[in-house]
Amino acid sequence: MEVTESWYLVLGALLFIIGGTGLLIRRNPLVMLMCVELMLNGVNLTFVAFSRMFSDIRGQTVVFFVLVVAAAEVVVGLGLVVAILRRQPEATADDLNVLKG
Template sequence: MTGTWYLVLSALLFTIGGVGLLVRRNPLVMFMCVELMLNAVNLTFVTFSRMLGDIGGQTVVFFVLVVAAVEVVVGLAIIVAIMRRRPGATADDIALLKG
């Protein structure tokens, strides 16, 4: 099986994540869309790594997953703190982040 289908799937997932990020205002949904976009890029890296027979793409994916895990911990903590303080908060409520 060629890598074309994986690249098409990756482009589709990235597009869905990008549209969701631009359209939705709920911070949690926006956060999930960013994660979907990161996974689409990871799929692209692994596909090209497999097609070219190089381990470099898979190494990059490992580091991207480590950074994504840290992003999930910090980002989700911030989102949960904001949602507890104001349950109907949207992405437009930037004033909540002032100290």
Template sequence: MEVPLTWYLVLSGILFSIGAVGVLINRNALVIFMCIELMLNAVNLAFVTFSRQQNSMDGQIFVFFIMTVAAAEAVVGLAIIIALFRNKATINVDDINIMKW
């Protein structure tokens, strides 16, 4: 039995929402970052599904670029978190609050 393409899109939507909600409710910078990665992967799933649906390769090419960018973002993000941890010894985003309006 073939799985209909809509199911993939629904799954991608669910994953994206889990990621977005996770970013909003988590307080740990690392977990927030993981949730962002989840969102990007949900986007990848959507791209691959659409690519299959449209019979064009553009979407799959796009996925490669997203993965590359996500890797670059991971490098920079973890470095930033480490730099902060060296100075403050916390990665709880509630404690990172010297600047407020």
């Protein structure tokens, strides 16, 4: 069976869904951060696959922008996680329950 671009589209969608599901069900703040990365990389794969389909280099340049943004986002996220864990070690998302939303 030939592996075409659409396989990568499906893989990108799967990564996005796995990341999204993980973000919603996992309680460890670090794993939640990793899930965000998984979602963004699923999108990156989608961009590259479309870029190959259209033979259009712009889709691949997008990936660089997304990587930079994702790195910035993780820096802030890690900062928050570290600050929270320093005050309450072993904290999970369930321990953040003062506010009722």
